[in-house]
Amino acid sequence: xxxxxWYKNAxxxxxxxxxxxxxxGDGVGDFQGLIRRLDYLQGLGITTIWLMPFQPSPxxxxxxxxxxxxxxxxxxxxxxxxAEFAHACHQRGLRVMIDLVVNHTSDQHAWFREARSDxxxxxxxxYVWSDKKPRNAQxxxxxxxxxxxxxxxxxxxxxxxxxxxxxxxxxxxxxxPHVQAEILKVMGFWIQLGVSGFRMDAVPFVISTKGAKVGxxxxxxxxxxxxxxxxQWRKGDAIILAEANVLPDTDLEYFGDDGERLQMMFNFxxxxxxxxxxxxxxxxxxxKALLATRPxxxxxxxxxxxxxxxELDLGRLSPEQRATVFxxxxxxxDMQLYERGIRRRIAPMLSGDRRRLELAYSLMLTLxxxxxxxxxxEIGMGDxxxxxxxxxxxxxxxxxxxxxGGFTKHARPVAxxxxxxxxxxxRVNVADQRRxxxxxxxxxERLIRMRREVPEISWGDFAVLRASRNDVLALRYDWRNNSVxxxxxxxxxxxxxxxxxxxxxPGEDILINLLSDDHSQVAPDGRHSVVLEPxxxxxxxxxxxDYLLKRSEV
Ligand code: NOJ
Numbered sequence: 001x002x003x004x005x006w007y008k009n010a011x012x013x014x015x016x017x018x019x020x021x022x023x024x025g026d027g028v029g030d031f032q033g034l035i036r037r038l039d040y041l042q043g044l045g046i047t048t049i050w051l052m053p054f055q056p057s058p059x060x061x062x063x064x065x066x067x068x069x070x071x072x073x074x075x076x077x078x079x080x081x082x083a084e085f086a087h088a089c090h091q092r093g094l095r096v097m098i099d100l101v102v103n104h105t106s107d108q109h110a111w112f113r114e115a116r117s118d119x120x121x122x123x124x125x126x127y128v129w130s131d132k133k134p135r136n137a138q139x140x141x142x143x144x145x146x147x148x149x150x151x152x153x154x155x156x157x158x159x160x161x162x163x164x165x166x167x168x169x170x171x172x173x174x175x176x177p178h179v180q181a182e183i184l185k186v187m188g189f190w191i192q193l194g195v196s197g198f199r200m201d202a203v204p205f206v207i208s209t210k211g212a213k214v215g216x217x218x219x220x221x222x223x224x225x226x227x228x229x230x231x232q233w234r235k236g237d238a239i240i241l242a243e244a245n246v247l248p249d250t251d252l253e254y255f256g257d258d259g260e261r262l263q264m265m266f267n268f269x270x271x272x273x274x275x276x277x278x279x280x281x282x283x284x285x286x287x288k289a290l291l292a293t294r295p296x297x298x299x300x301x302x303x304x305x306x307x308x309x310x311e312l313d314l315g316r317l318s319p320e321q322r323a324t325v326f327x328x329x330x331x332x333x334d335m336q337l338y339e340r341g342i343r344r345r346i347a348p349m350l351s352g353d354r355r356r357l358e359l360a361y362s363l364m365l366t367l368x369x370x371x372x373x374x375x376x377x378e379i380g381m382g383d384x385x386x387x388x389x390x391x392x393x394x395x396x397x398x399x400x401x402x403x404x405g406g407f408t409k410h411a412r413p414v415a416x417x418x419x420x421x422x423x424x425x426x427r428v429n430v431a432d433q434r435r436x437x438x439x440x441x442x443x444x445e446r447l448i449r450m451r452r453e454v455p456e457i458s459w460g461d462f463a464v465l466r467a468s469r470n471d472v473l474a475l476r477y478d479w480r481n482n483s484v485x486x487x488x489x490x491x492x493x494x495x496x497x498x499x500x501x502x503x504x505x506p507g508e509d510i511l512i513n514l515l516s517d518d519h520s521q522v523a524p525d526g527r528h529s530v531v532l533e534p535x536x537x538x539x540x541x542x543x544x545x546d547y548l549l550k551r552s553e554v
Contacts, residue, residue: 097239
């Protein structure tokens with residue numbers, strides 16, 4: 001039964017087809033190339049692939065400007081290639097999730113083209129229009145500094161149209177029942193082709209009231225229930241993972257009090273505070289974020305992540321906290337973006353320091369939720385700050401020391417592979433790290449393996465333990481009479497941390513180290529005392545003597 005809720009103990013890996021592996025040598029990654037790399041992904045231990053948008057698109061926002069929901073962009077292959085890919089994943093027991101971008105279409109979508117040119121078209125009301133420039137045309141800009149407004153005049157229609165994001169992404173009028181029906185149809189189509197769920201883009205905007213007369217947009221949460229019900233009628237175990245950077249007091253609106261809305265959401269609150277803690281070694285705000293996002297229905301799950309394909313959004317931190325993260329990880333204005341975030345990859349943010357990278361990923365793997373990796377982070381890939389906006393962290397996967405990192409045989413690939421310097425493919429690539437037992441790749445693989453064997457983190461409830469030091473985070477997970485305890489030292493200094501595990505019976509209060517052999521026995525004062533290295537971490541199962549004895553018998 002537990003496996004039915006597969007997303008609870010999943011390990012997600014996110015990638016874009018165009019930058020992963022090019023099989024036909026035209027300089028763009030494709031489904032055939034991705035199929036060749038599935039054994040690599042399976043070996044890494046991930047259980048679910050999340051594909052960024054791959055449908056036909058002018059590609060002005062990395063595919064988040066879709067011009068046909070029912071096809072594959074010819075640069076990446078055909079629908080047939082997608083079906084082969086889905087089959088190849090199923091053969092290996094890997095699940096597939098895809099982006100569902102239905103807040104807006106591309107302005108090149110046939111619906112918008114017809115809507116703007118024909119006032120009588122049924123598609124006119126699929127978008128959001130105004131005959132005058134709305135007074136709030138400057139409100140709610142998502143990409144400050146790049147995006148100029150949220151309403152643009154369209155000469156053909158002689159009307160203004162609403163676009164929450166860039167002007168080439170007209171918003172769909174999601175209140176229109178025909179649009180809602182089409183969204184379900186899009187989900188139904190891809191479900192039929194074998195996907196297990198959707199990462200739903202920009203959910204708060206999809207469900208918001210939209211229009212020139214809307215002062216403060218109001219979220220229509222019940223739409224979420226409609227999406228979920230439809231999905232489960234079509235495929236019982238299909239899920240939606242919401243991109244919703246919202247405050248904790250609305251989390252339950254998204255999950256539903258009884259879990260009747262969306263199964264998963266990314267935990268942006270914990271994400272931003274994680275980076276603050278990595279920058280400052282002050283764990284208090286992270287603990288607060290963990291506790292604030294703790295209430296959720298038993299079937300719901302957080303998606304926990306470090307970096308994604310967008311900027312690291314620090315908009316929910318206080319100005320002082322944000323300044324601390326900027327100073328530590330993105331001091332140069334060119335590393336910052338949209339007045340709120342950092343556009344770098346995580347390895348250069350942490351100066352390539354292996355200890356800090358291990359700390360960050362060990363933490364991600366042991367935070368409450370399902371971990372979501374970004375391609376290339378498992379080998380510590382870097383960024384190319386010469387590229388504009390978020391493009392800097394979307395460079396091709398570095399497979400080997402062959403030209404263009406083995407990503408393509410084409411002389412001039414569409415996306416440039418990072419070359420030279422500490423993060424160039426010559427130094428950072430899969431082939432080299434695969435051969436080195438101590439590489440970051442092999443470390444990640446080991447940790448993923450262990451994480452999959454610790455369902456307590458995915459299924460259990462957690463307690464933030466009172467530790468003797470504020471720079472150490474001590475979390476305990478309890479589930480079905482089993483407990484797991486994780487320690488993370490955010491400080492650059494070695495330290496001794498003391499804490500009570502919470503285990504009622506001192507005879508059973510032994511911490512069995514899951515990653516090495518130094519177990520911890522409780523002291524007569526009822527506390528554990530653990531020496532941690534600079535940026536050190538530990539994963540323990542709270543075992544009894546019984547456990548140790550059994551273990552030595554085997
Ligand atoms: C959120 C996506 O993550 C981002 O990459 C995109 O630009 C916007 N939504 C618009 O679709």
